[in-house]
Amino acid sequence: MEDQENPKILQIPDQNLQKKHQMMLERLSNRHQTRLETRKLDSTDSTTSTFLSRFNDSKNSIISQLQTTTDPSRLTVISDAISTLEKLVAENSYSLPSYEVRSSLRTISDLKQNLENLSAQLIPRKKFSFKSKPTRTQTQSQILQNDVVSTPNETELKFNFPVRESPGFRDKQNEVLFQDFKCSEIGEFTLSGLDSCEVRLVGCVNALFFNKLKGCKVYAAPVTGSILIEEVEDCVLVLASHQIRIHFAKRCDFYLRVRSRPIIEDCNGVRFGPYCLNYEGIEEDLEAAGLIEETGQWGNVDDFKWLRAVQSPNWSVLPEEERVGTVDLADLGCGNDAS
Template identity: 60%
Template sequence: MENEEEVLATSNEPLDPNLHKKHISMIERLSNRHQTRLDNSLARQSESDSSSSSIATATTTASFLSRFSDSKCSIDSQLAQSRLTDPAQLRSHLDGISASISDLEKLVAESSYFLPSYEVRSSLKTISDLKQTLENLNSELIPKKKFSFKNKASKQDRGRSVSDSKQTAPENAASFSVSLEKLSFQVRDSPGLRNKNGETLVKNFKGSEVGEFTVSDLDSCEVRLIGSVRALFVHRLKNCRVYAGPVTGSILIEGAEDCVFVMASHQIRIHNAKGTDFYLRVRSRPIIEDSTGVRFAPYCLSYEGIEEDLREASLNEETGNWGNVDDFKWLRAVQSPNWSVLPENERVGMVQISNSGDGIEGN
């Protein structure tokens, strides 16, 4: 190409028609080459810019997978040592494993912003398997004491099974269409609201440090939880309305029919829900299992001091994850038919609650 440019630059002689055509052809070739180089340079720059965010995401995902793998290997090692542990130290050993699994679950919740959906599903499946292995070890090594994950059972409730709890549920709960046999949870010894029918139940956590709180076996009740807790467990509710301030950890709902939940948390898992609406603010994608006819909308709760509570729980910003639901029992690429976005014209307005037993205000 340099020779062609030199010829054009130094040639001052008159050109005959044939030579003139050759010169024009050379000019076209030079122009085309220059344009090709320019296009390639711009393409490389564009690829570099577009890939920078992908590289960052891949880096953070790789970092998460490394931490997750290291933690899982450590838990696997602790599980393997359980049968060799001094019986006097066994309970403490198993409780330590339970805490490690909880930390691993929290890591997944905090990392779900950038993780691909497959990695979230795979990680939660691994955690579920670890929990099941721990449950099996407890049943085998400590057969006389029922083990409740992340909880220390009291003498009164040790060994209490789901079938036992059905005897203390309201009579109306017997008609609850959700199959209780499918629910695998253990009755928890945490503070809570249990076994009520047709009541307005108010609990104010402000000024107190509450870890886990349980709401179970309610029919046609209205529940108001003001303030913040670390974890919230909801079991077997029918025709109820639950309005809750921020939960700094996770919410587990197992068994809900014809209910409305207004909740904010870092993670929420919903099992066996039917015909129920969820108004959520959540840091990670909500998870549903064995549920039908559930609908989702953004969080819409207000009470005196809620903004401060949300800020302290790192839930003061809307993430939009309320509409990004994972159905773990729906593996196809198309939208799951088990959940939908609640139409705007069917949503409640901002819900205002207070400590009093008066009705809830809506606008």
């Protein structure tokens, strides 16, 4: 009876008040999101600014040394400084804008070239000569380990990194070629003019040059410096290096371990996967080359001829089901006793 005499009053919400409340919540949410984005941009700008400051200080120091050095013993110091600068770019590449990375890599490439020019001025280049060493029984007649020649008048590659007089395999067809760099004085090695060949390289070397390869398979041990590639077609290349630059490649698969982003130019139909080579002693070689850590940079390719923000159509990541898997040189028949 009391409820009937004093009925409860139902409050009907004010729709205008609800709308105002919702609009207020949206404004607060948008304001919060804007603050987060601003902080993120400020953080990115701060990281880029810090990197550029360190990079430019190191670059200017190296340029000064290149311009004033007359003592050949200082070349190693300059080379180490360039390597440290390259490492700085690799360590910050994930957090930097792509154009800053490309610009930095071009600067490093120019510094290396200037160091090469200075080295040629201060230290006359000696011709290569191979020391005689005991031969062992060749169990695979196809492996042409001793078929290494030197061409004095090799033309320069189009990206201005000369092949010079380095030893290497040149002008071969349908052959299996093997070279062991362990206990060797070879610092640079060239593969040029090869057609339908399989190349197996073990032991560390300072630099590799590739020019005019067609339908080849190349399995290479770690490289302590750079790998430069030009005019390769329908090839499979398994490579590890601090820096890899690829020019004029068509329909090739690259399996890489690399400290900085791979660079491609004028390429199409190229695919990338992780380094997959194995042989006895490879862990020691990776350690010696400073490549023991997998950085994942093999899938972070820079196409210098593709400036749009969207993915370049000239390269792609190899689907896992299409990758070759681990390549063990012992299974290929070259063995661990090859010399």
